[in-house]
Amino acid sequence: MDKSPDAFRTISEVAEDLDLPQHVLRFWETRFNQIKPMKRGGGRRYYRPHDVELIKGIRHMLYDQGYTIKGVQKLLRENGNQFLVAVANGDVAAIEAITQRKQAEATVPLTPAAQPRGADDEVLLGEPKVKPSRRFFGLGKAEDEGPVPAGDGKLSRDNRALLQEALFDLLECKRLLDQVR
Numbered sequence: 001m002d003k004s005p006d007a008f009r010t011i012s013e014v015a016e017d018l019d020l021p022q023h024v025l026r027f028w029e030t031r032f033n034q035i036k037p038m039k040r041g042g043g044r045r046y047y048r049p050h051d052v053e054l055i056k057g058i059r060h061m062l063y064d065q066g067y068t069i070k071g072v073q074k075l076l077r078e079n080g081n082q083f084l085v086a087v088a089n090g091d092v093a094a095i096e097a098i099t100q101r102k103q104a105e106a107t108v109p110l111t112p113a114a115q116p117r118g119a120d121d122e123v124l125l126g127e128p129k130v131k132p133s134r135r136f137f138g139l140g141k142a143e144d145e146g147p148v149p150a151g152d153g154k155l156s157r158d159n160r161a162l163l164q165e166a167l168f169d170l171l172e173c174k175r176l177l178d179q180v181r
Contacts, residue, residue, distance in 0.1 A: 082098060
């Protein structure tokens, strides 16, 4: 018997639907505070439909687009949950609408009191300090992205993403080997 689209899903159902190990879902709960499954007696997790959609978006950005966990956290901070849900569903119109809204917000001059402040922020009057990243769909690129020549002493975002992807592949190989043993 199939569940309705609005039904809650168990961790095993979500893991099977998204082709992810359950421990990865539990780990992502610690890294993405936006994922908040309902927990019932005995600690059983029940994922709401919007939780599953968000996890699909996170999975796509990490595994298919090569983002790091920090990169996806930044996307969520800058663009919100709906952006990753739209990515998961392939809703290009929604992605563009969210991007345009964020760009419009970035062009509105902020008063000094309304500007975000961090410990090491340098406040620029009248405009935000940092423009939102638009790496997804090729909407702009930061200067520090792209391959770094050997001996440069630092990794670019692309190189970090490639290493992260290789790590995930190795962990999956280990999981498969452990199953055979």
